Amino acid sequence: MSAGGLGRLAVEALGVRLRDLRRDAGLTGRQLASACSWPPSKVTKIEYGRQTPSESDVRDWCIACGFPSEISDLIAALRTVDAQMVDWRRSLRSGTKLRQQAAVDAYEKTTLFRIWEPAVVPGLAQTPDYARGILRTVVDFHGVPDDVEDGVRARIDAQRVLTHGDRRFLLLLGQAALYTFVTDAGVMRDQLQRLLEVSRMPRVTLGVVPLAAPYTVPRNNAFTLYDNRFVTVATYTAELTLNQHHEIATYASAFDRLLHLAERGEGARSLIEAALNDLEEI
Known part of the structure; x- marks a missing residue:
């Protein structure tokens, strides 16, 4: 939508x-x-x-x-x-760096992250080369100033929240994200290895929703719940920030259903390793 x-x-x-x-x-x-x-x-x-x-x-x-x-x-x-609606072209009018820094401000104030990404690896788990490929696509698609290298540094710097402070992370991605080809096979191989590392981090739960999982909840848009304070939802044209109680409750319910469908722990790692093995055949 x-x-x-x-x-x-x-x-x-x-x-x-x-x-x-x-x-x-x-x-x-x-x-x-x-x-x-x-x-x-x-x-x-x-x-x-x-x-x-x-x-x-x-x-x-x-x-x-x-x-x-x-x-x-x-x-x-x-x-x-x-x-609640921030047009991407307005948000990114000076490039990607400031948008990444704004995310850091929200990260620092959050103790429980619930993140759903159906098609790509979440930003908090991206390698620099993978992030570079993602942000270059953003710059190209939206026609905004090219400050990709600054944006990559800001995105990777934001990942310090994974290891600093008393925070919990529930990261869910669709199995399709393991196969979305960003840049080249080498970048994908490093990214999948990084996912395996993230899956073993303290206070991080990494889940993968299999392609064959039953359709019990819409899976179209990526979204992030920041505690129970607000939720951000990504669309092609804008990022929405929703903070009404009923909106947060709806996305929390969607996340719970996705979490129920997801493979976690060794199950998630098996799906990641299968994607790694498939890369070797390319």
């Missing part, structure tokens, strides 16, 4: 919450519109996500429905509709 589609879903979710308040108050749409001095069509558009309300609209709605206690929470939700 595109970032625009996800943004529309956020507006629709806000409309549903406002509609529930109106119904709890026993008001029709026309009655609410009259109380707020709005045309009746405005209530319908807001409730069905076809119009984003202003903060003033939210206040008037809650007061008219007799729920002033809901104002602060709903305004916070409204503000995240725009703030």
